Amino acid sequence: xxxxxxxxxxxxxxxxxxxxxxxxxxxxxxxxxxxxxxxxxxxxxxxxxxxxxxxxxxxxxxxxxxxxxxxxxxxxxxxxxxxxxxxxxxxxxxxxxxxxxxxxxxxxxxxxxxxxxxxxxxxxxxxxxxxxxxxxxxxxxxxxxxxxxxxxxxxxxxxxxxxxxxxxxxxxxxxxxxxxx
DNA sequence: CAAGTGATTAGCT
DNA sequence: GCTAATCACTTGT
Numbered sequence: 001x002x003x004x005x006x007x008x009x010x011x012x013x014x015x016x017x018x019x020x021x022x023x024x025x026x027x028x029x030x031x032x033x034x035x036x037x038x039x040x041x042x043x044x045x046x047x048x049x050x051x052x053x054x055x056x057x058x059x060x061x062x063x064x065x066x067x068x069x070x071x072x073x074x075x076x077x078x079x080x081x082x083x084x085x086x087x088x089x090x091x092x093x094x095x096x097x098x099x100x101x102x103x104x105x106x107x108x109x110x111x112x113x114x115x116x117x118x119x120x121x122x123x124x125x126x127x128x129x130x131x132x133x134x135x136x137x138x139x140x141x142x143x144x145x146x147x148x149x150x151x152x153x154x155x156x157x158x159x160x161x162x163x164x165x166x167x168x169x170x171x172x173x174x175x176x177x178x179x180x181x
Numbered sequence: 182c183a184a185g186t187g188a189t190t191a192g193c194t
Numbered sequence: 195g196c197t198a199a200t201c202a203c204t205t206g207t
Binding site: 184 | 195196197198199200201203204205206207
């Protein structure tokens with residue numbers, strides 16, 4: 001299982017190294033296929049003065065879970081390389097507990113869509129605000145990958161500032177990767 | 182393409 | 195204290 005030392009690095013490196021790892025929560029799990037890095041950049045929540053920004057600035061190896069647009073949760077892991085950092089988990093290819101995921105999502109979905117996109121991922125995995133601040137490994141854990149997957153790069157999705165940075169990473173030709181807009 | 186949804190935050194008073 | 199703006203998304207038309 002990945003420990004805190006793994007996350008005590010730059011968010012961009014962690015984002016790339018999480019691809020191919022297995023995300024686990026209880027009896028559901030899958031392979032991480034899409035991530036985004038955030039650190040001290042215009043789109044980062046590190047600038048927020050409240051508890052959300054503080055988690056990014058002052059911790060590593062913790063879950064940062066927040067509600068977005070009033071209805072979706074997003075899962076991040078905090079990182080640290082001497083500055084603020086977090087990695088958004090955008091998509092997972094389900095491997096375990098698919099029936100459990102089906103039961104949690106709003107409507108029937110093909111397996112590769114169950115955890116495609118950050119909001120759906122949290123819903124399928126049963127991750128919400130109660131997990132915010134958890135240490136990785138408490139309830140949600142990550143298993144190391146075997147081998148090194150191919151990695152593709154793009155701008156991050158859904159942001160208005162910081163579009164020049166190529167900090168989205170994904171495994172090419174993976175059907176569980178969200179559609180590029 | 183537009184609506185839906187509510188917590189968080191900054192910027193006032 | 196209060197208010198308004200913002201928001202790392204998904205779904206259905």
